[in-house]
Amino acid sequence: MTELMPAEGVFSLIWLLMALPLAGAAVLLFGGRRTNAWGPFLGILTVSASAVIGWIMLLSMMGNAPEERTFDQTLFTWVSVGDFQADMAFQLDQLSMVFVLLITSVGALIHVYSLGYMSHDRDRRKFFGYLNLFVGAMLILVLANNFLLLYVGWEGVGLASYLLIGFWQHKPSAAAAAKKAFVINRVGDVGLSLAIMLMFVTFGSISFQDVFGQASEASEGTLTAIGLLLLLAAAGKSAQFPLQAWLLDAMEGPTPVSALIHAATMVTAGVYLIVRSNVIFTAAEWAATAVIVVGVITMWMGAIIGSAKDDIKKSLAGSTMSQIGYMITAAGLGPIGYVFAIFHLLTHGVFKAGLFLGAGSVMHGMRDNVNMRRYGALMGVMGITAVTFIINYLAIIGIPPFSGFWSKDSIIHAAFEKNTVVGLLAMGAAGLTGFYMTRIVAMTFFGKARWEDDEHPHESPKVMTIPLIILAIGATFLGMALLFWGNIETWLEPVTGYAAEELPLPEYVYVVATLALVILGAVIAWVKYARAEVPVEPPHGSVLTRAAREELYGNQINDTLVVVPTYVAADAATAVDAKGIDGLVNGLAAFVAALSGRLRRYQTGFARSYALSMVGGAILVVLALVLVRAS
């Protein structure tokens, strides 16, 4: 059993990892216009400092024995009510360590890139403030040692995502997209809060130590319920089916945002949640099966949608959805897959960020045009962008020796170890990945130039191309580095457990089959989009193409199932309030008014009739008295 080490030496700075970006965010956002000049540099500095501390911690952690790699640091008691206790406390173990490195390193590179990308934007100081806020919240999420603090980070990244997607507030489409992302995320958040409540009721505590330590004592039904609720939360945050509709709209935000949040880090928080809670999912078979189903469906949905979109960012977003589907599927496979889910998460974080930043570079050169039908033959004009983009492309489709090959094939092999159908589906999706990614590369960098008349594409400045180069180097070597030098399976094993199983056929069969499918998909896309003429107006397309362009009718389904009934219910409630309740109250008032209208006719102003009524009344009183006396 791993023991909890006290946070000493360099590890006493664990809290600094998340405090630096948060402080940076506070200074930039509350400082206001005074900080405009040096604000962006402060933003870059805080995240870079966290990255440096993180790398030092990694090297220190690697020097420890595997059982001594979990560091616990409690800052203060946050909530203590009766039996409920939640501390502001951090836990740095192997799993959170790799996340910290991913978030801070890729984050720092994207901050540098944003210096160039947002250089013309008036509000760039605010942009860096929000980016810092995001990094801080995401670090809280991965460093928390109890579910409530994780929830704080969870909500924080949701908030940062909303602020960043809607950064260009004056664009109604951006504001709507931000709201859509937040609302759909909220649905998932309900799952997380219910899971936390259920955990507290079952285990009496919500810290990781207690929940995972006592998980074996709970009933399978309870664990399945918790697992399904956690899956709901992960689906919301990671844009998995059925809560996937927000991811493509989120591309309204600036490209660095898409790279950081919607490719490398925030959308992977769902995978983190499931892998962190691996004890629960291993114990609850049905929940794990549900995870696999959601993952496989999304894997294919994302790939199909990405194959038909003409907007380069939306196509890459479909790709993100699909790759996270891979990670979620791997996480659902159980102990044979948790490690590979994280492995693919790390490699994907690097090459997908590289792809998005590359797309941003292309957009920068094409005056923010995102329509790939207007690109073409950019290889000669934007050399560095093209080469780095192609390196990342080779990584994502899984060509050896680039990083994606190692991580994605590990997932496919793990899928085959569990179930042949899942394995075949995963392998098929890899082929489709080859197709749509080649489509993007072909339409953008090769073929004939389809630029608009006054277009002068140019390469981006060094502040943007250097991060691209660094990420491309990562996409090349990270896979091999993590697998052979870092021994990622044994590194993560104390946290997630790892159990290798036998493959039905020898391993090289699967490798060759996957490569064959990938190359087939690539060749088909190359012929269709690089060799043949690409029409500038999108052709009518088959039923599947049109459906994919409409994001497989995800928005329409959400509309019918959720939006329209909500509006109907709201209208009904308004009608009941306006006509029913108001009608009742107004009717009562009208009745009283009518009654008084009748009664006032007694005021005749005629003195003698008043006298008569007095006499009448007096007689009645006397009669009553007499009767009472008599009886």
Next chain:
Amino acid sequence: MNPMNYVVLSALLFTIGSLGVLVRRNAIVVFMSVELMLNAANLAFVSFARMNGNLDGQVVAFFVMVVAAAEVVVGLAIIVTIFRTRRSASIDEPNLLKY
């Protein structure tokens, strides 16, 4: 002599007075009827005092007489004022408090 007869007389006088209030149109006559009612009440009080053998009724009769006097003062003042402006002592005429 049966004191009950005086009570019957008082009842009769009271009835006549109340009918006068209800029926007559002249304000002064209405006042006279009211005075009649008050005096009928006085008579009843004194008779009961005699029947019960104590003087409580007679004391109350004094009170009633004081009240009657005060009431006449005020009431006649009002009637005279109204007569001065309207030149008519009919109680049917001032109906400004009609709805």
